[in-house]
Amino acid sequence: MPDHGKLEPWRLIILQHPDLARLADLAEARAREMVGDEQKIAKGRGQFDLGHLVVAVISSPKPSDKVPEWEQRLSAGALCMNLVNAAAAAGWGAQWLTGWPALDATFAARAFGCTGAEQVAGLIHIGGMGNPATDRPRPDLARVAQWGLA
Numbered sequence: 001m002p003d004h005g006k007l008e009p010w011r012l013i014i015l016q017h018p019d020l021a022r023l024a025d026l027a028e029a030r031a032r033e034m035v036g037d038e039q040k041i042a043k044g045r046g047q048f049d050l051g052h053l054v055v056a057v058i059s060s061p062k063p064s065d066k067v068p069e070w071e072q073r074l075s076a077g078a079l080c081m082n083l084v085n086a087a088a089a090a091g092w093g094a095q096w097l098t099g100w101p102a103l104d105a106t107f108a109a110r111a112f113g114c115t116g117a118e119q120v121a122g123l124i125h126i127g128g129m130g131n132p133a134t135d136r137p138r139p140d141l142a143r144v145a146q147w148g149l150a
């Protein structure tokens with residue numbers, strides 16, 4: 001894992017049933033508390049109801065004079081991407097999701113014990129490939145990358 005300063009600015013929670021069912025209930029309760037509509041409730045429950053193996057990657061920046069918080073956040077993002085790639089290389093399907101519950105500080109605190117500056121960087125879903133989905137449009141490299149300075 002890229003980890004400037006060896007700060008370990010992340011922690012992982014590996015989730016299966018029945019934890020996922022608990023998370024779905026927590027998401028529903030939080031949506032109701034926020035006076036969310038049925039769509040918000042369904043979206044909040046959805047990924048936990050459907051998931052089988054989920055790794056919650058918590059960005060957990062550490063106090064440092066040398067390594068800015070920004071780099072520590074990027075380290076958590078890199079961890080997520082490495083996890084997706086490692087799962088794919090081993091023949092699994094994997095997807096990086098967040099969704100409103102992951103972005104809601106109250107849910108993150110209740111569900112994953114996030115405190116202080118901790119945030120959910122990703123909920124990495126890992127499973128069988130099933131029917132491979134049709135691919136999404138990919139970025140036009142010529143638009144997002146340039147050779148040399150403008």
Ligand SMILES: Cc1cc2nc3c(=O)[nH]c(=O)nc-3n(C[C@H](O)[C@H](O)[C@H](O)COP(=O)(O)O)c2cc1C
Nearest residue numbers: 077080094095096097098099100121122123135136
């Ligand atoms: C931080 C982050 C959060 C994401 N959250 C969601 C999400 O909540 N729902 C979703 O459908 N895709 C989400 N995505 C997108 C998917 O993880 C994935 O990038 C997209 O489906 C394309 O995957 P592919 O390039 O393997 O086809 C998120 C991506 C990132 C980087």
